[in-house]
Amino acid sequence: MMPKEKFQIEFPIHASPSMLYQYFSTPSGLGEWFADNVNSRGEMFEFIWDGVAEEAKLLAFKSDDRAKFHWVEDEDENAYFEFKIQVDALTKDVSLIITDFAEEDEIEESKMLWENQIGELKHIIGA
Numbered sequence: 001m002m003p004k005e006k007f008q009i010e011f012p013i014h015a016s017p018s019m020l021y022q023y024f025s026t027p028s029g030l031g032e033w034f035a036d037n038v039n040s041r042g043e044m045f046e047f048i049w050d051g052v053a054e055e056a057k058l059l060a061f062k063s064d065d066r067a068k069f070h071w072v073e074d075e076d077e078n079a080y081f082e083f084k085i086q087v088d089a090l091t092k093d094v095s096l097i098i099t100d101f102a103e104e105d106e107i108e109e110s111k112m113l114w115e116n117q118i119g120e121l122k123h124i125i126g127a
Contacts, residue, residue: 004076004101009111010086011096011118014127017064017085020096023121024083025067033121045069056081076101096121 013020023029027038027045035047043058056069059080068082079101086095096118102110121127 002103002105004079005104005107006099006101007107007111008097008099009114011098011122013094013096013118013122013125015094015125017087017094019125020085020094021064021067023125024096025061025063033124034117044072 023033027040030045030047031038035049037048039046039048040058045056045058047054047056055072057072059068059070061067064085066082066084068080070077070080080099081101082097082099084097084099086097087093088095098114098118100110100114
């Protein structure tokens with residue numbers, strides 16, 4: 001197994017942090033743009049795409065700020081994906097920073113997938 005590398009991408013989004021937070025911290029919010037359907041039981045989240053379910057554990061969260069998940073089937077214990085809201089102190093511009101892990105030869109593809117997903121999110125919230 002190739003070691004995974006951490007990467008980050010930043011997306012400017014015209015939305016308030018509290019509104020944006022709902023879209024990546026709740027099953028209903030995530031189900032609108034990230035997966036076809038999302039269910040949760042406590043800290044376990046089930047993401048469904050085309051009838052296939054994948055489980056992720058919510059590792060950490062902070063209201064209106066961040067949510068961090070780990071795919072249960074990922075053998076790399078250190079790998080996670082995180083949504084983090086960043087607000088510029090001066091301009092008050094809001095950005096969503098995605099942190100994820102992928103094998104070196106899959107990073108570009110992973111970034112493109114995130115760009116598509118975040119494009120969908122922006123479309124939904126009209127940002």
